[in-house]
Amino acid sequence: MLSIPGFRLLRNAFGSLLEHPMRTLLTMLGIIIGVAAVYVMLAIGEGAEKKILESLDGPQARTITVFPDWTRGRSSQRRPYRRLNEADLREIRALPGVEAATGNLSREYPVITDATDWSSDIRGADEDHLFANDLKLEDGRGITESDLERKETVAVLGQTVIKNVFGGQYPIGAKIKIGTVPFTVVGTVEKAPESGWNNGQDRDNFVLVPRSTLRDRLVGGDYLVRNHVNQFRVVGENQQVLDRIENDLDAILRRSRGLSTADAPDFRILNFSANRQQFADTQRTLSVLLFTMGAVSLVVGGVGVMNIMLVSVSERTREIGLRMSVGARQMDVLAQFLTEALLICILSGLIGLAIGYGISQQELGGEDLEMVFSLDNALLAFGSAALVGMIFGFLPAFRASRLNPVEALRSE
Known part of the structure; x- marks a missing residue:
């Protein structure tokens, strides 16, 4: 509960502000806009972070890609191009922490009916193909292990x-x-999600068939490697297991391809998790930038508070002198004007928060722009308003407390 002096201080501050309601409202307007801007910017940053984290936790972000690489080293030292194979894939699928593993093998062929034909990407699939490629079954069934075995x-x-x-x-x-x-x-298959993973290609122009059928009936055998596969896609259960899976992949492929640890690999492993920290750093930079943009509005509002408070001190010079002549201390005068500045910013902060929250609940940008409510962001925006009141209200309050009582009483 407020003490009597504290209650009197607030009452006097309210009274002073209500003497010039229009001026007070216009002063508050700058802080209201600033707080609302800070809150909305932080909500946008929170929404962007949520989307990034969702994308980083999805199957695509937990995927390790493996493909043959025959371009390492000098031309005279390069080994023949060697494909991956089904035996390696079965061993990889059995690794702990692997949620799904599939082998990619595809060719472009015409899809023909009695009425039309259409050129499409024919993919040799297995039971893990849909999940590993971020696709979902719409109707019917997918490719099963039995389909592969029976071709x-x-x-x-x-x-x-x-x-x-x-x-x-x-x-x-x-x-x-x-x-x-x-x-x-x-x-x-359902329409593929739009993402940065499609490299500008139509992700929906494909036909999935059993990989064994594609290999034997359409592509033909490979004289270098039986049961060949062009590429592996391995999905980890979470981000934490990806580095271990990458090391296990390297060991499996070196063993099956007769490479020692000292040999240069003739395959390449791409682990997306290595970019996770870069995404996190980018998100932090974005959040700081958005907060700074909102804070500029808040600082402009603070300058307005300081200007109005300086005007108020000039107008009330005689009142200040009278108070000090009857016993008011410099600290009392400082507290009075500082309380008025704080009161303006606190009330403005509450109104600005309400406006910012209302804006954050609107779907202004559709799915591309999501604003997320956060208590921490609300407290940060409100705390920024109070800090502005302290900083920009101190100079006028200090100036008022340093007035000479005699000179102040002579003021007209």
Whole structure:
């Protein structure tokens, strides 16, 4: 509960502010805009961080990509290009911490029906292909382990193929030809999410078939490596296991390819987790930048508070002299004017927070701009307003407390 002197100080501060309501309102306006701006900027930064963290925790961000590399070293020392194989993939899939592992093998072929044909990316898939490539089954079923073992002629279609080959009609059960080989459509895939991972390509223009069927019926055998695969995609259960999985991958491939630890690898491993810290640093920089942009408005409002308080001191010079002549100390005068400045900023801060919160609840930018409420951000914005009141209110208050009582009483 406020002490009597403290209550009197607040009452006097309120009274002084209410003597010039329009001037007080205009002074508050700068702080209100500043606090609202700080809060909204922080909410935008929080929303951006949320989106980044969601993307970093998704399957794509937990994926390690492995592919052959025959370009290392001098030309005379390069070894023949050697593909990856199914035996390595089975061993990788059994590693602890691996959530999914798939082998990529694809060729472009025409997809043919009685009515039309369409050139598409034919991918040799397995049971982990959809998850490892951030795709979701829409209808029917995906490629199973049984399909691979039996080399079934079944196909799962992407949305672009459905649109251009079947006119958007329900395709499950329909017959198609890929090249000259007949296939039965058993499933469809949802539209692929838009992301930076597609390199400008149409992620929906594909047909999934069992990898064994694609290899034996369409691509043909490989004289270098039986059961060849062009690339591995390995998804870890979480970010923490990716470095260990990367080391295990290196050991497995070196052993299967007859390489010692001293040999230069003829494969390359790309681990996305190495970029996680870079994303985090970028996000922190973005948050600081957004806060600074909002703080500029708050500082401008603080300058307005200081100017108005200096005007108030000039107008009330005689009052200050009278108070000091009847016993008021310099500290009492300092406290009075500092309380008025703080009161302006605190009230403005509360109003600014309410406005900022209201803005943050609106879907102003759709899915591309998300603002997230955070108690910490609210306290930071409100604390910034109080700090502005302390800093910009101190100079006028100090000036008032240093007035000479005799000179102040002579003031007109």
